[in-house]
Amino acid sequence: MTADxxxxxxxxxxxxxxxxxxxAPGPNWPIAVQTVLFGTYRHKLMPFLRRRYGDVVRLxxxxxxxxxxxxxxxxxxAVFGGPASIFHAGEGNMILKPVMGGHSVLLTDEDVHxxxxxxxxxxxxxxxxxxxxxxxTELAEAETARWPERxxxxxxxxxxxxTLEIILRVVFxxxxxxxxxxxxxxxxxxxxxxxxxxxxxxxxxxQRYGPWRRNAEAxxxxxxxxxxxxxxxxxxxxxxxxxxxxxxLLTVPPEDDQLSDAELRDQLVTLLLAGHETTATALAWSxxxxxxxxxxxxxxxxxxxxxxxKHLEAVVKEAMRLHPVxxxxxxxxxRDIEVGGYRIPAGHTVMPSIALVQGDEAHHAAPEEFxxxxxxxxxxxxxxxxxxxxxxxxxxxxxxSLMEATIVLRAVLSEFRxxxxxxxxxxxKARNITMVPAKGARLIVTRRS
Numbered sequence: 001m002t003a004d005x006x007x008x009x010x011x012x013x014x015x016x017x018x019x020x021x022x023x024a025p026g027p028n029w030p031i032a033v034q035t036v037l038f039g040t041y042r043h044k045l046m047p048f049l050r051r052r053y054g055d056v057v058r059l060x061x062x063x064x065x066x067x068x069x070x071x072x073x074x075x076x077x078a079v080f081g082g083p084a085s086i087f088h089a090g091e092g093n094m095i096l097k098p099v100m101g102g103h104s105v106l107l108t109d110e111d112v113h114x115x116x117x118x119x120x121x122x123x124x125x126x127x128x129x130x131x132x133x134x135x136x137t138e139l140a141e142a143e144t145a146r147w148p149e150r151x152x153x154x155x156x157x158x159x160x161x162x163t164l165e166i167i168l169r170v171v172f173x174x175x176x177x178x179x180x181x182x183x184x185x186x187x188x189x190x191x192x193x194x195x196x197x198x199x200x201x202x203x204x205x206x207q208r209y210g211p212w213r214r215n216a217e218a219x220x221x222x223x224x225x226x227x228x229x230x231x232x233x234x235x236x237x238x239x240x241x242x243x244x245x246x247x248x249l250l251t252v253p254p255e256d257d258q259l260s261d262a263e264l265r266d267q268l269v270t271l272l273l274a275g276h277e278t279t280a281t282a283l284a285w286s287x288x289x290x291x292x293x294x295x296x297x298x299x300x301x302x303x304x305x306x307x308x309x310k311h312l313e314a315v316v317k318e319a320m321r322l323h324p325v326x327x328x329x330x331x332x333x334x335r336d337i338e339v340g341g342y343r344i345p346a347g348h349t350v351m352p353s354i355a356l357v358q359g360d361e362a363h364h365a366a367p368e369e370f371x372x373x374x375x376x377x378x379x380x381x382x383x384x385x386x387x388x389x390x391x392x393x394x395x396x397x398x399x400x401s402l403m404e405a406t407i408v409l410r411a412v413l414s415e416f417r418x419x420x421x422x423x424x425x426x427x428x429k430a431r432n433i434t435m436v437p438a439k440g441a442r443l444i445v446t447r448r449s
Contacts, residue, residue, distance in 0.1 A: 012074060012075070012078060013075055013078035013079065013082070013337060013338065013339045013340075014337065014338040014339075015082075015083075015086065015335070015337055016338075017336050017337055017338035017343045017344075018338060018343070021338050021341060021342055021343035022341075022342060022343065023058065023342060023343060024056045024057065024058040024068050024339075024342040024343075024344060025053045025054070025056075025057065025058060025342075026049070026053060026057050026058030026059055026068075027049065027059070031060045031061070031062055032062070034059050034060050034061060035060075035061050035062040036195075036196070038059060038061055039061075039195030039196070039198070039430060040194075040195050040196075040430050041430075042327050042355075042430070042435075043327065043355060043428050043435055046069060046327070046353060046355060046356055047356065047359070049069075050069075050071055050356055054340070055070065055071040055072040055075065055340060056068060056069070056070060056071075056072075056075070056339055056340040056342050057069045057071075062199065062202075063095075063202045065095075065349055066345075066347070066348045066349065067330070067348065067349045067350075067351050068339070068342075068344050068348055068349070068350050068351065069328065069351045069353050069356070070339065070340075070350055070351065070352045070353060071353050071356040071357060071360070072340060073357055073363070073383045073384060075339050075340060075352075076352040076353075076357065076383065076386075076390070077383050077390075078339075079331055079339075079350055079352055079391075080352070080389075080390035080391030080393075081391060082331075082391075084109065084110055084113075084392060084393075085110060085334065086333060086334050086335055086337070087331035087332075087333065087334075087350070088109040088110075088331060088332045088333070088334060089106075089109065089113075089329070089330065089331050089332075089389075089393040090106065090107045090108045090109040090112075090113055091107075091109060091332035091349075092329070092330030092331045092332040092349050092350075092351075093106050093107050093330055094107065094332075095198065095201070095202075095433070096433075098201035098202060098219075099190065099201060099219065099269070099273065100266060100269055100270045100273070100274075101262070101265060101266030101269060101270075102266065103116070103262060103263040103265075103266035103267065104116075104266045104267065104269070104270040105117055105120055105267060105270060105396070106270055106274065107266075113393075115257065116263075116267065117396060119249060119252060119259070119267075120245070120249075120267060120271075120396060121396055122248065123170070123245045123248055124396050124397050124399060124400045125396075125399065128243070129399055129400055129403055131243065132170060132400065132403070132404075133403065133407065135166065135169055135170070136166055136403070136404050136407045136408065137407055137411065139162060139165050139166050139169070140162060140407060140408045140411040140412075141411055141415075143158065143161065143162040143165070144411055144412055144415050144416070147416070147445055148445075149445060149446050149447060150444060150445075150446060151444065152420070152421040152422075152442045152443065152444050153440075153442065153443060154439075154440025154441065154442060154443075155283070155284050155287045155288075155440065155441045155442065155443045156280065156281065156284035156436055156437055156440040156441050157440055159279075159280035159281075159283045159284050159408070160188075160191075160276065160277065160280040162280070162408065163275075163276035163277075163279045163280040163283075163404065163408075164184060164187065164188070164272075164276045164280075166276065166404060167271060167272055167275040167276045168180060168183075168184065168272070169244070170244065170245060170271075170275070170400075171244060171245045171246060171268055171271050171272060171275075172229065172244055172245075172246055173242050173243070173244030173246070173247060179225050179228060179229060180225075180229075182221075182225060183222055183225045183226070183229075186218045186219075186221055186222040186225070187222065187272055187273065189214065189215065189218040190215065190218060190219060190222065190273065191273060191277050191431075191432055192431070192432075193211070193215060193431070193432050194430060194431065194432075195430045195432070195433075197211055197212065197215060197432075198432065198433070199212070200212030200215060200216065201215075222269075223265060223269075226265050226268055226269065227261060227265060229246070230246070230250075230261055230264050230265065230268075231261075233246055233247065233250060234250060239251055245268070245271060246264070246268060249264055249267065250264075271397075274397070275397055275400075275401075277325075277432070277434060278325045278326065278401065278434065279401045279404055279405055281325045281434055281435075281436050281437075282316055282319055282320050282325055282387075282401070282405055283316070283319075283405050283408055283409065284436065284437050284440070284441035285319040285320070285322070285323040285325075285437060285441065286315055286316050286319040286405070286409060287412075287418065287441050287443055288319075288323075288425070288426060288437050288441040289318075289319055289322065289370040290315070290418060291418050291419055291420045291443065292370075292420070292423065292425060293370055296315070296370060296371075296372060297418065299311065299372075300312065300315050300372075300409070300413055301413050303315075303410075303413075304409070304410045304413035304414045305414065307410070309406050309410065310376065311372065311376065312406045312409045312410055312413075313375070313402055313405075313406045314372040314373065314374070314375035314376050315372045315409060316402065316405040316406060316409060317372070317375045317379075317385070317402075318370060318371060318372040318374060318375060319370070320385075320387045321358045321364065321374070321380075321385055321387070322358075322359075322367075322368075322370055323428065323435065323437075324354045324355045324358055324387055324435065325387065325434050325435060325436075326354060326387065326433065326434060326435075327353065327354055327355040327435060328351040328352060328353045328354055328355065329351065329352050329354065329386075329389045329390070329393075330349050330350070330351050331349065331350050331351075331352075332347070332348070332349045333345070333346050333347065333348050333349070333350065334346055337350075352386075352390070354386060354387055357383075357384055357386070358384065358385060358386075358387075360384075363380065363381065363384035364380060364384065388401075412445075414448075415447060415448065416445040416446060416447060416448065417445065417446045417447075417448060418443055418444075418445055419443070419444040419445070419446075420442050420443055420444055421442055421444055422439060422442050426438045426439045426440075426441060426442075
């Protein structure tokens with residue numbers, strides 16, 4: 001490893017890099033070592049590398065990606081505000097292609113992405129969001145009715161089950177029946193993997209063995225079920241009267257370029273996977289922090305009783321700040337640029353680091369402390385909290401996720417007193433591309449009289 005220091009003075013992002021600009025610094029470890037460390041321990045690796053190299057750090061990550069992490073918010077703002085033709089978010093997310101599919105709104109760029117986003121956006125904004133509130137409340141109450149009292153359990157597991165039920169209803173309109181029962185089981189297999197399992201997504205040879213074979217078979221079967229659901233839904237007599245995402249996409253006017261079955265499959269899988277795992281993890285981290293902070297728990301309980309959703313949303317936002325579910329966002333370059341005085345070639349992926357910015361004391365006082373009040377009375381400075389990404393690629397489900405998490409948090413706090421059998425904080429561990437509570441954010445609950 002070299003100990004290169006960042007250049008002085010720093011320069012802003014430039015689309016016309018200087019021929020003399022050096023390459024970004026970073027470790028010279030083998031790609032396998034960098035991949036394993038980043039995939040498994042990135043929450044510890046990246047702060048260490050930032051201290052050694054500065055705000056611009058180069059890594060090499062399998063499958064054959066040169067990535068550059070960014071931790072300066074001015075650089076990150078420039079990336080988010082840069083031309084979509086240069087900063088390709090879809091190509092930056094290509095690690096997800098084997099699962100999400102090449103048509104996914106997460107994996108396309110420019111005009112193709114805008115088309116997909118335009119078709120999906122009505123299902124997650126405005127009146128659609130208001131229409132989901134009763135559904136989320138109903139399913140949250142049904143879930144908590146099954147919780148055992150005075151016995152420790154994983155809140156992360158229960159939140160995953162709940163948010164999966166919610167997104168199944170939002171996407172398909174129903175969540176009952178043998179086809180969706182099987183799909184539910186298969187989706188759990190798909191998301192319940194470690195970082196090393198991801199190698200199998202990009203290596204057909206690995207898919208012949210062990211967990212990689214199981215994951216590949218689960219995905220193939222899930223695709224069969226989704227295509228069957230699409231075919232059946234196309235013939236539904238009441239299609240125009242349904243409000244679920246699949247029905248909305250099937251009733252797109254011909255002039256808006258209707259989606260093929262393969263395009264529908266990719267968008268549905270994206271919503272099913274991305275639409276529940278992240279929210280479930282944010283809620284689990286919220287519970288994890290509340291049960292270890294009596295003052296904040298009491299304040300959240302009062303907010304739940306008073307229907308103060310702004311405070312409850314602040315709880316979730318602070319949990320997402322302190323424990324980013326996704327550590328970074330990605331943009332693959334179509335041309336050379338210069339950032340912080342370093343030349344980054346076309347084909348490299350720049351990664352604005354959510355975790356490094358949100359954990360920086362320059363932006364958040366006492367960043368290691370859980371303080372939901374940061375998000376009241378104006379919130380933190382622009383650009384210092386971006387768990388949903390930024391720019392034109394900001395997650396289109398951000399509003400839905402926060403609404404869902406707030407309603408679930410209110411339902412749980414209104415029904416139960418919360419505790420835990422593990423007063424010491426749980427560490428984070430890698431699960432697929434997310435960082436989750438290592439012990440599941442364990443809870444012990446008692447019903448309020």
